Amino acid sequence: MSWTTLIGNHRVKATLRAALREDRLAHALIFSGPDGVGKRQFALTLAKAVNCTEREADSCDQCSACRKIDEGAHMDVMLVEPEGTFIKIDQVRQLIQEAYYRPFEGRQRVFILDPADALNESAANALLKALEEPPATSLMILLTSRLHALLPTIRSRCQVHTFTPLTVKEIEGFLRERYRRPEDQTRLLARLSGGRIGRALEIDLSVYRTWRKEALELLKLLAAGDDRARLIKAAEYLGRKLSREEFEDRLSVVNILLRDLLYLAVEGDGADIINVDIASTLRRLAAVWPLERIAALSAHLETLRRNLQQNVHRQIALEDIFLLMVSGETCSSTEAKKRLLRK
Ligand SMILES: [Zn+2]
Incomplete structure (x- = not known):
């Protein structure tokens, strides 16, 4: 170059x-x-x-x-x-x-x-x-x-x-010039990269989308809050024997979605969301899920992520979090919301 x-x-x-x-x-x-x-x-x-x-x-x-x-x-x-x-x-x-x-x-x-x-x-x-x-x-x-x-x-x-880090526009430009792929994929990759071309080249979008689909199903269940049996199944599924790295990767996909939901709940226009290709789905979810509860879930998952170092039993921890979420507990901590928005 x-x-x-x-x-x-x-x-x-x-x-x-x-x-x-x-x-x-x-x-x-x-x-x-x-x-x-x-x-x-x-x-x-x-x-x-x-x-x-x-x-x-x-x-x-x-x-x-x-x-x-x-x-x-x-x-x-x-x-x-x-x-x-x-x-x-x-x-x-x-x-x-x-x-x-x-x-x-x-x-x-x-x-x-x-x-x-x-x-x-x-x-x-x-x-x-x-x-x-x-x-x-x-x-x-x-x-x-x-x-x-x-x-x-x-x-x-x-x-x-x-x-x-590079701007989203710079990374989009780079990806467009070098790789032939549908525009929605280019836009998503650029936003997932966090301003790092190296990261944009590493991400396997098909894996990300598979995980995201699972994560989105889980969030819909949590937002609806009426099917505890399926939530416990979801905890079992997410808590199963994955390496810690894989588990953290899955959690980070959930967190990226939560971050987008918070942006949509707070700002509405969605200009800063990462998952631009599913903006309308996320907008619908943000409309029915109170901001405080999205923030609460995010805070709980962050605590879980930190506690992973202490070898917590993931499945039980996830069950606790999910059941807490659908039983009316909220997080009003503005700190947690702010932290989430900075991510
Ligand atoms: Zn020369």
């Missing part, structure tokens, strides 16, 4: 481009921000921009340098990733040795550490030395979603660029 085709994070892009044009790019950079928002793409574009043989401070994506970098075959661009859990000291020693060589085929040697928070302590200390006296023809780019996990001494020697 060239600068013009990179999506989102316009301020980071403008800063890097200006630094390149004015030849004042720092030799050690940190790209900090959530996973899936394009940090690695930005780093690779920067690696091309400093090595492209056709363009000044940009990449053409056509010359042999750009193509080699895209293929991971450029002699001067190294991606350093964890071996196992950590980036180890031997990897950093090799990096440092390489960093002091002159470029083999390009103008600058570029080292991308992804994620830099995987450096173990001795590796981080070794890297520190190279960051203190950076070789003039080398550029180090440290990627992380956990800036606080890097040693303060490393952070202070690098120029930090902060990445943010």
Whole structure:
């Protein structure tokens, strides 16, 4: 990708481009921000921009340098990733040795550490030395979603660029351009992604929709409140032997629906809901289910999610929550509502 085709994070892009044009790019950079928002793409574009043989401070994506970098075959661009859990000291020693060589085929040697928070302590200390006296023809780019996990001494020697999640519009545009799929799916995926392209590419919409259908049936049962036998069955079904991760995934689908219902109950127009493809179904449900009860259910499920760490019996906990819900208990806590709306 060239600068013009990179999506989102316009301020980071403008800063890097200006630094390149004015030849004042720092030799050690940190790209900090959530996973899936394009940090690695930005780093690779920067690696091309400093090595492209056709363009000044940009990449053409056509010359042999750009193509080699895209293929991971450029002699001067190294991606350093964890071996196992950590980036180890031997990897950093090799990096440092390489960093002091002159470029083999390009103008600058570029080292991308992804994620830099995987450096173990001795590796981080070794890297520190190279960051203190950076070789003039080398550029180090440290990627992380956990800036606080890097040693303060490393952070202070690098120029930090902060990445943010992309807007729904940016993700929709990206998905439309690259993938052929019905518009309602594109809109749903963009909203489910939380502003992270990486996440949008990971989500299996057919799985999500299957789970959502089940969750919606459950919510309808809870809203109607008159079929306790089916609710107990639902608790049994949801509480069955799933791994904790799978169970949390299911819960999060219920929570996304509850969040949408709250938005619809509070704001009505549905501009901010995630499940845009079933807006009319959700609107009907929100119209018959009091706001306080939606908030109460959400608060109970959140407590359950937190208590999962204590190995609560899921099925019994769910039964308790469902029966509590249909027996008239409400949650008037404005805190809970606010928290839900922030999600
Ligand atoms: Zn090029």
